[in-house]
């Protein structure tokens with residue numbers, strides 16, 4: 635489906651954040667299940683609708699969305715004209731506030747992020763050890779001074795808001811890579827984050843006729859951002875190209891995703907998410923279902939796919955089955971609107 639000017643910028647911001655939370659919430663109950671296990675439990679099509687929490691009847695999202703919301707808070711604290719250094723310092727501060735929600739009881743303090751006033755965010759939803767231990771060190775990882783050698787997808791899964799807020803696409807890529815490198819020191823921990831922010835940015839601000847064209851532009855731009863990690867950037871580009879190639883064929887999703895990996899690492903998570911988006915370009919629900927039904931890190935691949943598809947199609951394309959029971963929906967919409975108003 636071609637990009638249409640009928641979708642407002644606000645609808646794309648809302649779609650990106652709600653879409654990410656929806657994909658995360660669909661995938662979270664099956665994050666640690668094999669594809670076979672998912673089908674045994676939910677039927678031959680896999681999980682196709684929310685498995686709501688038995689206590690609250692809400693669709694709960696995981697650390698991916700929690701951290702994305704804190705990324706948004708960090709961006710808002712920095713303001714749209716901030717320097718790269720300020721963006722990353724504020725995002726790091728926001729992540730330290732997220733760490734409080736994982737380790738303390740609410741309210742954890744009044745001088746930090748306003749998200750600390752939201753009791754529902756004080757919930758541990760399988761947070762990644764790399765994020766926890768990097769943040770507990772209170773040191774801020776940098777690409778040129780990494781804290782660890784992690785290429786987990788915890789860097790890329792949380793940076794979509796950077797692509798919304800930083801309107802220059804190359805700058806968004808760089809800020810997102812820095813935001814991921816706060817906790818993930820391997821090049822495949824932060825190179826995919828740059829690619830995701832670029833793709834989200836181009837969905838919102840670009841003038842592309844197709845999502846495939848957006849991804850093509852990303853593949854071309856990737857090596858230009860990383861002088862010291864050129865091989866990783868080119869490798870990321872090859873994986874995205876492979877995802878696009880598979881999406882154009884007619885092999886079933888689960889078999890194609892097996893070729894791309896499991897998504898525990900950043901590059902595979904992005905490739906799987908982009909595959910799902912390109913394969914089902916005009917159908918938000920089909921994208922999410924494809925993105926979460928596999929052996930790997932379903933909530934993260936779902937979250938990333940939802941971010942991209944929501945930014946491309948806008949909130950209006952996300953049906954009520956994905957929004958009505960989504961936890962903290964109003965908070966997410968408020969953040970989207972705050973980000974959009976500040977740009």
Ligand SMILES: [Mg+2]
Pocket residue numbers: 696697698759760933934
């Ligand atoms: Mg998660």
